[in-house]
Amino acid sequence: MFLDYHTHTNFSTDGKQTVFQLCEAALFRGVSELCLTDHYEPHSPMPEFAVPPSREILTELAKARRVFPQLKIKLGFEVTDNPPHHDEIAEWMNTWELDYFLLSHHTVEGLDPFMPEYFERYNNDRKASYEAYALSVVESLSTWRPREFDCLAHLGYVGRYAPFPEDTRAFSWRDAPDIVDELLRSVIDHEAALEINTASYRAGDQPTPGVDILRRYRELGGEFVMFGSDAHKVEHVAYAFDRAHEAALSCGLKYTYRFHRREREVVNICCQCCRK
Ligand SMILES: [Zn+2]
Ligand SMILES: [Zn+2]
Structure with a gap:
């Protein structure tokens, strides 16, 4: 059974599924535990994303837990870091009883690599635009203390919408x-x-x-990975999780976590993906 710890619902500006639809899709795909991680992007350059999720999500979550008792449903947020606004982020987060804090990076010096303007700023130079992104993530991490966040989301996001040939645009270690x-x-x-x-x-x-x-993460001593489909609609829930589990194991990564109220429990990936 799978754990999908990166999902979006219509409590995200770009979410296209209700909490109920997400839960149905998760069960259909063999997910035993999922975490809602709707967007919170304080002061995003795209104002529609700067609006935090409504507290109505708590009502939907409570209903879904009653209707889908066979599914563990956790509450988290995908928080896009914005270091000058840490106090505001912490204050907002403290108003929730969160299971999981997924830290993500969608902006580099005020521009989202989703926007062509981001790459134009570097004259569409791959090395410069990719390095700037990686450096901004390093700088962001340095502003957090250990265990203040639980997981780093989609490292390599800069390549997702980059204006380079599709087969070569993925961000790689060599970049x-x-x-x-x-x-x-x-x-x-x-x-x-x-x-x-x-x-x-x-x-x-x-x-x-x-x-x-x-592989490099493992070589440097990293052990723990979280699987996330980043599904914004039902057909993407737990997408390609079989392949992702195989990829992790092929790199020597054997452990994931499940979270409850920000406390973690180690789960062996081999056991987790054995379907019975
Ligand atoms: Zn994201
Ligand atoms: Zn996401």
């Missing part, structure tokens, strides 16, 4: 080896997990990050 090493060491030092985001399997043969970075 910024020293910076990626520093970044992975920082994830380990923060006692955070590294997410294996499966959304990129929809357009290619690698998760985000790719196996070269996952």
Whole structure:
């Protein structure tokens, strides 16, 4: 059975599924535990994302837990870091009883690599635009204390919408080896997990990050990964999770976590993906 710890509902601006639809799809795909991680992007350059999820999600969550008792449903948020606003983030987070805090990066110096303007700022130069992204993640991590967040989301997001040929645009270790090493060491030092985001399997043969970075994470001493489909609609829930589990194991990564109220329990990936 699978654990999908990165999902969006219509409590995210870009979510296209209700909590109930998400739960039905999760059960259909063999998910035993899922975590809602709707967006919170304080002061995003795209104002529609800067609006935090409504507290109505708690009502929906309570209903879903009653209707789907066979599914463990956790509450988390995908928080896009914005270091000058940490106090505001912490204050907002403290108003919730969260199971999981997924830290993500969608902006580099005020621009989202989703926007062509991001790459234009670097004259569409791959090295410069990718290095700037990796450096910004390193800087962001340095502003958090160990265990203040639980997992680093989609490392390599810069490549997802990059204006380069589809088969080569995935962010790789070679794009910024020293910076990626520093970044992975920082994830380990923060006692955070590294997410294996499966959304990129929809357009290619690698998760985000790719196996070269996952392998490097293991070489540097990293052990824990979280699986997330980043599903915004039902057909993407737990997408390509079989492949993602195989990729993790092939890199020597054997453990994931389940979270409850920010407390973690180690789960062996081999057992988790054995379907009975
Ligand atoms: Zn994201
Ligand atoms: Zn997401």
